[in-house]
Amino acid sequence: MDISTLERWLWDAACEIRGATDAPKFKDFILPLVFFKRLSDVFDDEFAAYVTQYGSEEVARAIIEADHADALATGRKPIVRFYIPQAANWHAVRHHPADGKLGEFVTDAFRRAVELNPDLDGTLNVKDYNERQSGQRILDDDRLVALIEVLNRHRLGLHNAEADILGRAYEYLLRKFAEGQGQSAGEFYTPKEVGWLMAELLDPEPYTTMDDPTCGSGGLLIKSRLYYHQRHPDKPGGAPHLYGQELNPATYAIAKMNMFLHDFGNAAIAIGDTMRRPAFVAEGAGLMRFRYVTANPMWNQKNYTAELYENDPYGRFALGTPPASSADWGWVQHMAASLDDRGRAAIVLDTGAVSRGSGSKSSNKERSIRQAFVENDWIEGVILLPENLFYNTTAPGIILLLNRAKPAERRGQILLVNASNYFVKEKPKNVLTDEGAAAVVEVYRKWETREKLSRVITLAEAQEADYNLSPSLFVEVNDEAYHRALTQILADLSEARAQREQADSNLRKVLGTLRLSGTGE
Template sequence: MSNFAMSTDINELSNEVIPLIPEDGRRVSNEEIQDALEKAAGEPVSDMTLKQIKARIIELGIAEAAKGPGGGLKAIGVETPSKTSSKKAEKKMATAKSTNSDKSLESWIWDAACSIRGAKDAPKYKDYILPLVFTKRLCDVFDDELDRIADEVGSRKKAFTLVDADPKLVRFYLPLRPEDPNQPVWSCIRKLTEQIGEGVTSHMRAIASSNPLLKGIIDRIDFNATTHGQRDLDDDRLSNLIEAISTKRLGLKDVEADIIGKSYEYLIRKFAEGGGQSAGEFYTPGEVGEIMARVLLPEPGMEIYDPTCGSGSLIIKCELAMQELQKATGVNNYAPLKLFGQEYVPETWAMANMNMIIHDMEGQIEIGDTFKNPKFRAEKSGKLRTFDRVVANPMWNQDWFTETDYDADELSRFPAGAGFPGKSSADWGWIQHMLASLDEQGRAAVVLDTGAASRGSGNAGTNKEKTVRQWFVDHDLIESVLYLPENLFYNTPAPGIVLFLNRDKPKNRQGQIFLVNASQIFEKGDPKNYIPEAGINRITATLIEWKEEEKLSRIVDLEELKTNDYNISPSRYIHTGDAETYRPIGEIVAELEAIEAEAKETDKALREILEQIGI
């Protein structure tokens, strides 16, 4: 055996032979195989090595032994030469694949979603639409990867065989097989004509079964599901949806990851616009997420965490902001962020995972109740894992956590002396969780109801929420508070705030909090207001630079905050117009409800004491 044959892997040698095997049933002889190998090697190849290579190719199912003089290899099951030339096959493949129209990707993806029953009902079907668009991207990317391999080995048929033998050749292995290997893989779904819902579900489950990363993500929806004997999405409408999605290729050469990612995010936002009260459970307005990400300034390689990640938009915004900053400074090679999140709602958890993959970002999204069972723990201690940056938009004013939940915590999230919020709102409980999830130099940004900045301030007696807020102010952990415009969020017309935490405030900012009242920086939209690009830039620059501006921003020292009974709402300190600024009615109502709830708790505790002493 030659030194070449001994030192080179049989698999690598086999790859030299595979492109030589004709598709039309003709043979490639032993002599031709040996000549090609020796030409590539520059030295003789032994008969034993030749036999090993042929055996390996036959074992892979790529070819079979050719009979007759000269031996060699031939395509499996093909006895006569094909009359179809390679050029015709290429033309057939090109026409079979769907082409991109001039329509923008965002409008196309929304039109596809509306193909079921129009824009009004599209959000109802998001759990069907999002996995299908996601799978279309998987199929088209898989096609591109097959074409790349086919260029090396001579045909898509051989490429399929190689990928079947070694699924690691592609990122996501798809077990779907069109009758004609030159047809797009998506055609397996597109050509379904009977029992379409059952067929789509079967294909989705097969893909998930072949890819552990996709289990529970694309296979959780039954496209054949019924309610009271009626199909939730009948085959006619499902067929219309599939056909609409089929009109555009979503492959690597057609759409870059950031573009398809933005379009997928756009689709999620459109679902949020029509989703009513439930929309806030999975989506934060893009401009709010962008401001948060740009102010936090994540650096390459940092670990970013969202304990209530919804669709994953906030951690994705952090990665995009980091990429943009690196490119702006001329840096081309940098480590991506490490993204982590936890989500309670299974369908939303699946949405977040699809969103991450379609953005071509890698992360870890866990499912479960973060407040009661946070999944990210330190390996040795079992305590909370800490991160460089934390972002979140938890559901506002959650009222289902009791004192027992806080008191029983074993993860050091609620430090002694800080107290914990009452049952009427868990807002500051989430802030405590986020603080405990930060490393020593960590920073966080959290979206909250405006009442979280002021409830309890100015009232006689104690207030549990104010007690926690006071602890954060006294420990100088709050860096900035941003007051947002009203009617931005999809589940409420009320404004919100963004609270920025910093465990390691610069010396020149210690003992102070920067307040920004951006309530007037918006444009009217339909159905929601939005912050224009110029407004995003203005707010971001103001927060980063701590730049004071009349009717917009102020630096407030801790003494002034104490004088105002730890009210940290920017609207308390910054008036945006000549007329007197009034607090939003929703904020006042929420505060009254909190006061009433606390009064009931106090009355209950007093009655228990009186009963114990016999009065």
């Protein structure tokens, strides 16, 4: 099955519940079903291979079951990827009657799969398909049957969809859900163009480690590993070992499923609050240290106190206590503390993270922390991205690059890149262009000042700017680049007018229902 067919099919399934508009609301029901179908179809393929080998279903089943029991007891890997019992496989789910208990059966089948395959813990046993709101099931039998029937149109076995293709389709589904969820989408999804740019900038080496302490659906980790395989096809066994931690249980489940679907099942994904309780701790109570960190933490979080920073048992915040108004530099300090002596990081942040407090005569916590990072020579670069790329805001973001061991030719310098003009306008968001991403990677690798794009500054220049590291302060772009075609402006105005007229029409209907006039009399 090609990628386009797979993507259309999965989105059709998502829309079957209640149309494209409401599909994102049901993502936590849809994604585990897709994942379970893959597990079940793959097991069926593996079982069929053993039937062919031994000439008997009974013998094949006995061998697989005995091996699975021994593998569970000894901790070794079984001969099949995941053991899915007949009584709780896709066939059983599909043929269960819509008798009001289908949701309960699906939930039980999923939990049975997790019970028999402990590596799946936190994936299929998170969602209750019998869940209710105000006494009514969120997903009743009729809609659940419709969803199952659409998913049943194609197989997701070993010979039907390669892991790479299925993983890309799963990411497509996540993007479609993100487009429909607006603000909340930022909690689990980073635009793929930004993720690929971060992967190229980090360019992970063989036999290393990579962490994302706010991993969401796991997309940044996955893109970095896929990029590694593109760069090092001769060393597949040397791919970076992935680590991630996610606070939200539903998003954590998506991340684990995403890893399995990409065939990255050895990734270590943990659940919990990284700032309060980091999951990856080395012997002796210190943090595990990684060669690479990639992350897009929630911007300007306000739920961490000075007490947490000042009494941290891991000593992560020695460069300063962030303000209560924003945890941005708390996250940056955590990630810097998580890097090994040669470690590098790519972190998406709000643009204000590199400029807040600069130019003020009064003291400022964030400026003081930035100053410490500059003086330690840990900041390698700052890349200003276009506006309206991210699903949780229209504001532009930046990619902050850290390097604990800059090469000699880069020491005492910081690369500032203004890529704010490299976008195309699409719905519902702008998209970073391939040309823009390539230009950013090129100036980073060549480490050069380029007119209207990049500038290499010294630490002394950063000090003169009062540690304002905003690329727009140092790199002027051509004003003409901001000028849009008149046809585009007119199209936007026409769209805005149509939206206003629709809103007015809706309001008049509401007022009419309330027996009020449109003038408020």
